Amino acid sequence: MAVDPSGGWDHPAHAAMARAVAASEDARGTTSPNPPVGCVVLDARGEVAGVGATQPPGGPHAEVVALRAAGDRARGGTAFVTLEPCAHHGRTPPCVDALVAAGVARVVYAVADPNPKAAGGADALRAAGVRVESGLLAQEVERGPLRAWLHYARTGQPHVTWKYAATLDGRSAAADGTSRWISSAESRAEVHRLRRQVDAIVAGRGTVLADDPQLTARTPDGALADRQPLRVVVGVGDLPAGARVLDDSAETLHLRTRDVDEVLAALAERGVVDVLLEGGPRLAGAFLAAGRVRRVLAYLAPTLLGSGPAALGDAGVTTIADAVPLTVEDVTSSGGDVRISAVPGEPGRSR
Amino acid sequence: MAVDPSGGWDHPAHAAMARAVAASEDARGTTSPNPPVGCVVLDARGEVAGVGATQPPGGPHAEVVALRAAGDRARGGTAFVTLEPCAHHGRTPPCVDALVAAGVARVVYAVADPNPKAAGGADALRAAGVRVESGLLAQEVERGPLRAWLHYARTGQPHVTWKYAATLDGRSAAADGTSRWISSAESRAEVHRLRRQVDAIVAGRGTVLADDPQLTARTPDGALADRQPLRVVVGVGDLPAGARVLDDSAETLHLRTRDVDEVLAALAERGVVDVLLEGGPRLAGAFLAAGRVRRVLAYLAPTLLGSGPAALGDAGVTTIADAVPLTVEDVTSSGGDVRISAVPGEPGRSR
Numbered sequence: 001m002a003v004d005p006s007g008g009w010d011h012p013a014h015a016a017m018a019r020a021v022a023a024s025e026d027a028r029g030t031t032s033p034n035p036p037v038g039c040v041v042l043d044a045r046g047e048v049a050g051v052g053a054t055q056p057p058g059g060p061h062a063e064v065v066a067l068r069a070a071g072d073r074a075r076g077g078t079a080f081v082t083l084e085p086c087a088h089h090g091r092t093p094p095c096v097d098a099l100v101a102a103g104v105a106r107v108v109y110a111v112a113d114p115n116p117k118a119a120g121g122a123d124a125l126r127a128a129g130v131r132v133e134s135g136l137l138a139q140e141v142e143r144g145p146l147r148a149w150l151h152y153a154r155t156g157q158p159h160v161t162w163k164y165a166a167t168l169d170g171r172s173a174a175a176d177g178t179s180r181w182i183s184s185a186e187s188r189a190e191v192h193r194l195r196r197q198v199d200a201i202v203a204g205r206g207t208v209l210a211d212d213p214q215l216t217a218r219t220p221d222g223a224l225a226d227r228q229p230l231r232v233v234v235g236v237g238d239l240p241a242g243a244r245v246l247d248d249s250a251e252t253l254h255l256r257t258r259d260v261d262e263v264l265a266a267l268a269e270r271g272v273v274d275v276l277l278e279g280g281p282r283l284a285g286a287f288l289a290a291g292r293v294r295r296v297l298a299y300l301a302p303t304l305l306g307s308g309p310a311a312l313g314d315a316g317v318t319t320i321a322d323a324v325p326l327t328v329e330d331v332t333s334s335g336g337d338v339r340i341s342a343v344p345g346e347p348g349r350s351r
Numbered sequence: 352m353a354v355d356p357s358g359g360w361d362h363p364a365h366a367a368m369a370r371a372v373a374a375s376e377d378a379r380g381t382t383s384p385n386p387p388v389g390c391v392v393l394d395a396r397g398e399v400a401g402v403g404a405t406q407p408p409g410g411p412h413a414e415v416v417a418l419r420a421a422g423d424r425a426r427g428g429t430a431f432v433t434l435e436p437c438a439h440h441g442r443t444p445p446c447v448d449a450l451v452a453a454g455v456a457r458v459v460y461a462v463a464d465p466n467p468k469a470a471g472g473a474d475a476l477r478a479a480g481v482r483v484e485s486g487l488l489a490q491e492v493e494r495g496p497l498r499a500w501l502h503y504a505r506t507g508q509p510h511v512t513w514k515y516a517a518t519l520d521g522r523s524a525a526a527d528g529t530s531r532w533i534s535s536a537e538s539r540a541e542v543h544r545l546r547r548q549v550d551a552i553v554a555g556r557g558t559v560l561a562d563d564p565q566l567t568a569r570t571p572d573g574a575l576a577d578r579q580p581l582r583v584v585v586g587v588g589d590l591p592a593g594a595r596v597l598d599d600s601a602e603t604l605h606l607r608t609r610d611v612d613e614v615l616a617a618l619a620e621r622g623v624v625d626v627l628l629e630g631g632p633r634l635a636g637a638f639l640a641a642g643r644v645r646r647v648l649a650y651l652a653p654t655l656l657g658s659g660p661a662a663l664g665d666a667g668v669t670t671i672a673d674a675v676p677l678t679v680e681d682v683t684s685s686g687g688d689v690r691i692s693a694v695p696g697e698p699g700r701s702r
Contacts, residue, residue: 166520166521167521167674168521168647168649168677168691168693169517169521169661169662169663170517170518170519170520170521170522170661170662171521173671174668174669174670174671174673174674175668175669175670176669176670178670178671178672179671180671182671281657285657288655288657289657296519296655298519300651300691302676302677302678302679302693303674303675303676303677304639304647304663304666304668304674304675304677305663305666305668305671305674305675306632306636306639306640306661306663306664306665306666306667306668307664307665307666307668307669310520310521310657310661311520311521312520312655312656312657313657313658314657314658315655315656315657315658316657317525317526317655317656317657317658318525318526318527318658319525319526319527319529320524320525320529320530320531320533320656321529322525323518323525323533323654323655323656324654324655324656325653325654326519326653326654326655327653327687328653328684328687328689331682331684331689333679333682336678336679338679338682338689338691340519340651340689342519342653
């Protein structure tokens with residue numbers, strides 16, 4: 001059935017998928033290398049019968065969790081899923097079989113599964129007589145909870161978000177090295193929430209030597225968050241024995257290389273899908289020069305310095321024609337800071 | 352009469368003042384050192400009877416232009432004015448007298464006149480039996496057409512907007528000096544419209560030597576706009592004889608000083624109220640260090656360079672606590688660029 005993605009969906013469908021997206025978002029950081037999927041099952045009368053999200057690897061997928069919660073009420077109902085249900089036997093049986101067995105009459109998913117092994121779920125459902133539709137809130141899912149995993153599924157590489165905080169004139173610290181606090185309390189809290197959701201935080205050895213960061217996810221009161229990403233330090237030399245990044249608040253991996261693709265391969269091998277690159281300027285420049293940054297998240301503080309270290313170091317660009325083109329996805333306010341999310345690629349823009 | 356500025360105005364009042372604001376905006380760049388005021392006169396039935404804007408110095412003020420257009424229809428009507436009508440004899444008779452003589456029953460103005468010589472208009476109108484209200488669209492006027500003049504009226508100094516274009520990482524050009532085009536066609540067209548509206552464009556001699564800019568206002572097809580601001584070059588040494596800034600497309604003033612306040616005094620003496628500071632990084636740093644930048648207008652292109660000259664040079668800040676705090680007024684998209692308008696001052700923000 002062809003559906004107008006812009007407005008062909010009724011309000012209950014929107015509301016159900018929005019709840020599935022929220023469940024998907026909640027599961028981020030706990031499912032890699034599997035996708036953090038969300039699922040909402042409505043009964044035949046349109047009431048919410050079950051909500052579920054992907055469980056950690058080895059556990060049931062989102063559809064199965066939601067169907068279990070719905071029980072008999074799933075019969076004749078509709079399942080809203082952020083990702084096309086899988087049709088293959090992985091560590092768990094195919095979700096398509098569970099949906100058919102539960103008697104679901106209709107499945108609506110946001111985005112198709114790009115993984116050739118898992119794809120074919122829609123066809124299998126249709127073959128079993130289930131009505132299948134797709135595309136509802138697709139952009140929210142592609143830019144939101146499944147962004148990193150979709151990239152990983154398409155390329156086999158972890159998705160890298162380069163996050164930086166700088167002044168409006170692009171400085172990450174003042175001339176004397178001081179930088180507390182360039183960004184607002186709200187921006188810093190958001191970064192800690194983001195850290196909690198990713199699989200790994202990556203920083204350069206130079207940043208560890210200069211700033212001795214702990215690279216942990218914390219709650220606003222300063223306590224360690226309930227989940228901690230893998231801490232990854234990139235650089236050939238040793239780390240100081242007392243470095244905070246080596247404390248016992250989270251696991252730490254020291255990769256003795258300067259090669260960006262070696263870093264990504266080592267992380268992919270450990271099942272890391274979603275990477276937050278936090279610094280410093282030299283490592284960010286290397287990732288950009290290698291074309292491995294998939295999203296730039298800039299927190300620009302409403303202040304000017306006029307001197308001090310730049311947020312971004314050498315990215316292999318010497319002339320304007322070689323500048324790394326981005327497309328701005330969204331611009332929001334974050335406690336007085338301007339927060340810009342951008343992705344690589346030339347937008348449809350006139351010069 | 353006390354009025355709730357947030358919502359106490361009816362739709363016709365809003366529409367009339369919005370049209371007065373547009374007339375005010377249209378007059379920018381032609382009235383200095385007088386304010387570019389706009390006025391709309393509604394007749395007793397609420398129909399638009401006359402619209403007017405301040406004419407060039409020596410010519411009639413906005414109220415008089417609108418009243419002349421309205422003729423007898425002004426009697427019993429309402430005048431909407433972006434600035435409190437003047438009560439003093441300058442080069443022209445007081446507008447208050449003209450409003451009273453025309454039989455206007457009510458006057459609504461957006462912002463009060465901070466000029467002690469001109470103030471008292473509201474009181475004089477009330478004394479003549481006219482109903483007076485104020486504050487409608489005050490913020491639009493204060494941030495819009497009267498921003499520069501209000502600053503000038505309060506301080507005696509020209510209002511300086513520092514405009515710059517840079518990459519997301521704060522570079523104004525690549526390492527080899529190339530910079531065409533960092534900003535989008537839409538941003539460049541907006542800057543040309545802004546140049547047409549200001550009294551003067553200021554650049555440093557270093558920028559003239561390095562980039563040989565013409566510093567003119569142009570239409571999108573490349574033709575000279577119908578109005579050209581004064582071109583001002585700041586720097587002690589001579590300018591090259593063939594510099595484009597010395598061509599006959601507009602008047603040019605060379606100020607042989609490095610002192611920011613000497614620059615502003617020389618400009619104020621010539622009746623300059625609204626200044627656009629366009630570069631380079633060293634001059635911008637000097638104006639910021641002197642506390643003379645009243646607005647920052649940043650066009651951030653969605654691109655990264657990682658090397659190349661910084662948009663802002665030394666502003667006398669060496670430690671983070673001395674960073675120049677700004678408050679972001681608004682953030683908009685401009686042909687793919689992120690356009691940020693900010694004003695000096697610490698916002699109510701948590702750190």
